[in-house]
Amino acid sequence: xxxxxxxxxxxxxxxxxxxxxILGLNPATQGDKVRATWPRLGQPGFKSTDDVVFIKVNVExxxxxxxxxxxxxxxxxxxxxxxxxxxxxxxxxxxxYGPNSYDNADKIRxxxxxxxxxxxxxQHHLFLVVDVQAPVRAPEEYNGQWWERVDFVANYNELVIRxxxxxxxxxxxxxxxxxxxxxxxxxxTS
Numbered sequence: 501x502x503x504x505x506x507x508x509x510x511x512x513x514x515x516x517x518x519x520x521x522i523l524g525l526n527p528a529t530q531g532d533k534v535r536a537t538w539p540r541l542g543q544p545g546f547k548s549t550d551d552v553v554f555i556k557v558n559v560e561x562x563x564x565x566x567x568x569x570x571x572x573x574x575x576x577x578x579x580x581x582x583x584x585x586x587x588x589x590x591x592x593x594x595x596x597y598g599p600n601s602y603d604n605a606d607k608i609r610x611x612x613x614x615x616x617x618x619x620x621x622x623q624h625h626l627f628l629v630v631d632v633q634a635p636v637r638a639p640e641e642y643n644g645q646w647w648e649r650v651d652f653v654a655n656y657n658e659l660v661i662r663x664x665x666x667x668x669x670x671x672x673x674x675x676x677x678x679x680x681x682x683x684x685x686x687x688x689t690s
Contacts, residue, residue: 501581504625504661505588511557512536514624515592519553522611523604548647551598553608560589560655579665588658590626596635596650605635605650612654621656629655 506514513536517527520534532546534553546552569585596605611617612628621627635652671689 501663554595556593558591560591562589582664601650625659626656
């Protein structure tokens with residue numbers, strides 16, 4: 501059985517595509533308008549008049565992540581499958597630059613509550629934690645110039661399933677011992 505867990509790159513790609521669609525961009529041709537990485541040649545890597553969205557994904561601690569549901573099932577005579585299911589909380593941070601940054605943040609924040617976005621993310625086992633804070637305007641000074649910037653964060657619960665094959669116990673040896681020594685060895689074999 502295959503594991504069900506998103507990699508960092510998969511999660512970034514999902515949110516890049518959804519964000520591009522929300523902003524009316526074609527995900528296949530949107531270029532660097534929505535991206536997961538920061539400019540390699542230094543900050544900012546774009547003009548103050550460009551509308552650009554950066555997406556950062558982190559795993560957050562939450563008490564719900566501590567709970568695991570573990571189930572065992574037979575695979576063969578000698579093997580069991582151990583299926584561990586749990587919730588991982590993915591924190592998605594949008595950092596939005598440009599003259600339309602506040603309006604774009606508002607569009608994204610509104611759209612993540614809509615059924616189309618919900619259904620798309622549900623296909624990837626991602627479910628919005630609806631306590632989404634309002635976007636925060638945070639203009640940024642760089643090289644003596646102010647850049648419009650807005651940040652906001654939304655958390656998503658991801659259903660994770662990890663499988664492992666483990667061998668059946670086929671034999672066991674029980675030794676009974678007192679202070680005076682061994683009384684009896686008993687071997688059990690299936």
